[in-house]
Amino acid sequence: MKLEILTKSENREIQNTIITKIRDLINFKNLEPGDKLPSERMLSEKFGVSRGNVREAIQTLEYYGILKTIPQSGTFVANIGVIAMNGMIEDILRLVDPDFKSLVETRILLELKTARLAALRRTNVDLQSMRNALDAYTAKVLNGEDAVQEDLLFHLAIAEASGNSTMIRLMLIITPGILTNFEKYHVCDVNQAFIGIQEHEDIYKAIESNDPKLAKEKMKVHFKMLYQYCYNIKD
Amino acid sequence: MKLEILTKSENREIQNTIITKIRDLINFKNLEPGDKLPSERMLSEKFGVSRGNVREAIQTLEYYGILKTIPQSGTFVANIGVIAMNGMIEDILRLVDPDFKSLVETRILLELKTARLAALRRTNVDLQSMRNALDAYTAKVLNGEDAVQEDLLFHLAIAEASGNSTMIRLMLIITPGILTNFEKYHVCDVNQAFIGIQEHEDIYKAIESNDPKLAKEKMKVHFKMLYQYCYNIKD
DNA sequence: GTATTAAAATTGGTTAACCAGATTGGTTGG
């Protein structure tokens, strides 16, 4: 049998076809929540793909809460109806690699909220880790060095201080895409870094003094440049 | 050798220890962005765990953009510095299963925004799929049936109409947790469903007439109950 | 005929062996 290395997108295409087939199977067989899917081996044979591929597709659907596998027992349709399932799978299949614009738009949305929440909920420990990140950032900028990492850490510290575990998780999820695109489009500018010091200080002070409105406002100012830049990128 | 089935949390604990060890290794060996990690086989031997566990940990770190593996070549430290890396890994290790409160808080945040964006960007196709979901929802409610699925589809259709692929992705990611907790806490109430029809109609009309402010406002009304309910849950 | 129990088949999970491409080091021909 011929073996070949699959690119990410090729592999994804296979996953999507398998997901489609699993969906069709559930619909055709009228499987209801709680019903058992055929075993991985049967599916791999029926679909003409390796069992590994089937497992991967199942894991994806499990990630989005559509299937539920129980060890030594089977894979089951989760407790959401067929209608919701079909709708969600449709969206999952349509998922594309995120574009820069949507990433920035989402990041700004998230961070305006985390800044606000941080001002309401920050503990002294949160405040200290924000202070540390901020000091490290300032030191590097004043020394003329690149400080993207310290910048990132400051923003993550704010997310931590927001006390919202889901938002932290979402921030971490979108961070790789943000970093990649920052590099690609050379967003970071040395000039901006200097301005950034004051902007960061303003945000910090607002959060320190428990002023949610001001914190959000200062974060908005901080993102103004980025916002404009992002909306000037060609679609 | 004894084999045993690991629970999800046990497996996660192993992953976290391996991630920690990889982080320590990078720090101790002063690996810089672009440097190559030892091979999976060497790591599995050095850490005393199976190669599969090592691969899983590497995949996690790759998911968050910290490592980058190239087939038939090796695993490399991604192009983010050690400082950012340490900060991010710390957050990743701290990640916990999301609590209901943070999920709802985040969902409301996201949906207020998607409603607004949908009012600005919706195409006629978007409008039609929203209409379909809405009609299905109304029909079921009027028939006295449970309509949680149709409700979900309507909200997903709005997210689609927002034209922001990242927000769609994040919505899908938090949806399983939302559904699980809705069941657990019996959030959905038949009384609310009737009110929901009008609220959904209001949101739809606002998006149809390209009124972002109104769309956000109507979405806020729609979430008012949920918001209060969520803040009354014990921490 | 029914309940009980044991054995056989089926399940998802795991692992060790294997694959082809990439890398590396040394060798050879110019």
Next chain:
DNA sequence: CCAACCAATCTGGTTAACCAATTTTAATAC
């Protein structure tokens, strides 16, 4: 002395065989 080439080795990716727990089936005792 250097460039080109080749074979040995190392890499992540893949697969087939294996494991234990479960479920089903069949046989047996009552």
